[in-house]
């Protein structure tokens with residue numbers, strides 16, 4: 284425990300100051316000096332403790348101050364009357380509150396979301412170093428102390444946060460390094476940014492946010508975080524809503540800190556919308572089309588500051604061939620290749636171009652969702668019809684269709700208007716390659732059967748048999764090079780069980796074909 288000031292020294296300071304002051308102060312003891320970053324309401328609590336007060340509200344009220352709802356500026360006026368040095372430090376760290384706005388060090392914050400003294404918060408390690416309240420403890424958006432890399436604690440008893448109190452064993456544990464957060468914790472960078480803006484730490488630069496008021500920057504971060512974390516899902520109602528909000532802000536800030544592209548994110552976001560069907564807006568409601576992003580553009584308090592985002596939004600919306608009403612709202616941007624232009628150049632339908640762009644392949648190197656002519660061209664060159672794909676796999680059209688509905692593969696361009704879908708040759712060939720790669724070098728020769736016999740003996744569908752092999756549930760034991768596609772695959776015959784051992788009822792009339800095989 285670090286003593287604040289030994290009793291006699293503090294008393295001396297009181298006496299000295301008093302003699303030089305014309306009006307005796309209204310409290311018996313005031314021999315304290317404000318620290319840097321200490322707000323008036325924090326200083327007041329140290330005063331209360333110095334005067335032997337247990338409850339600050341009662342102490343404040345006895346002095347004619349509002350003790351129930353602390354007004355930092357009122358506290359500041361009171362502290363300024365005291366004959367103490369360093370009141371300019373209090374002025375610099377005391378916020379002023381106007382309606383729902385809070386101003387600290389020239390930065391604008393929202394009351395409640397960004398600044399609140401409802402619950403007293405503090406960093407144990409900071410208090411351990413010097414026992415006084417820092418103004419940034421009052422910012423709920425600062426979840427962690429970037430100096431000590433531990434989470435801030437919350438305390439309802441007013442004295443504790445101002446007064447250095449004997450450390451408990453549980454407190455010691457928090458101060459130790461094992462409770463320290465990793466460098467990767469998103470809260471650290473976000474807190475550092477906030478404290479950088481407020482002049483506590485060295486400022487870290489993020490050009491997009493630096494031009495905004497702090498409240499707007501925090502809001503933009505939270506919107507970006509929602510887009511990143513929730514996508515198009517509505518926010519889940521949670522008891523820990525504020526902690527979730529915190530998660531959004533930190534995620535959004537980290538995204539911008541890592542130079543994430545806002546227009547790419549917006550594009551991805553709009554694609555996820557259920558109202559964006561095949562890359563075209565099926566709905567005239569701007570809010571539904573823009574999702575979370577709508578709140579970044581149209582929230583009254585932030586609209587003025589975030590207006591510059593309109594331009595990026597226009598560009599992205601134009602890519603999606605915004606409907607007429609949206610077009611009026613967002614005028615056509617020039618020099619952007621549209622889906623229509625790409626379609627004409629490649630001799631495809633527009634919806635085919637959009638499906639190619641949207642297509643998320645399972646093969647990693649072409650997994651990007653792009654809307655570039657080059658990518659579309661490359662993808663379209665790989666497309667094959669269902670007939671060709673069935674031939675590659677060596678199966679009938681019927682089995683091919685059944686495998687498709689079993690989810691073994693999916694068409695890149697869906698069936699439309701009597702035209703059958705198209706498939707990616709790489710993806711189809713990948714199925715064969717996957718199975719072939721599992722063939723053991725020393726293959727058994729006895730007791731191997733192909734899919735046809737296997738599925739009959741195992742009483743399952745052909746697609747199920749293929750899916751089982753692909754998932755690894757059934758091992759591949761051989762490969763007949765004389766046969767095409769999946770017909771070449773050889774697996775061990777399933778163990779034949781005459782007695783039905785599965786769940787449910789026994790099949791009364793086994794089909795004649797199965798009976799024959801058995």
Ligand SMILES: [Zn+2]
Pocket residue numbers: 406407408409410428429430431432
């Ligand atoms: Zn700290």
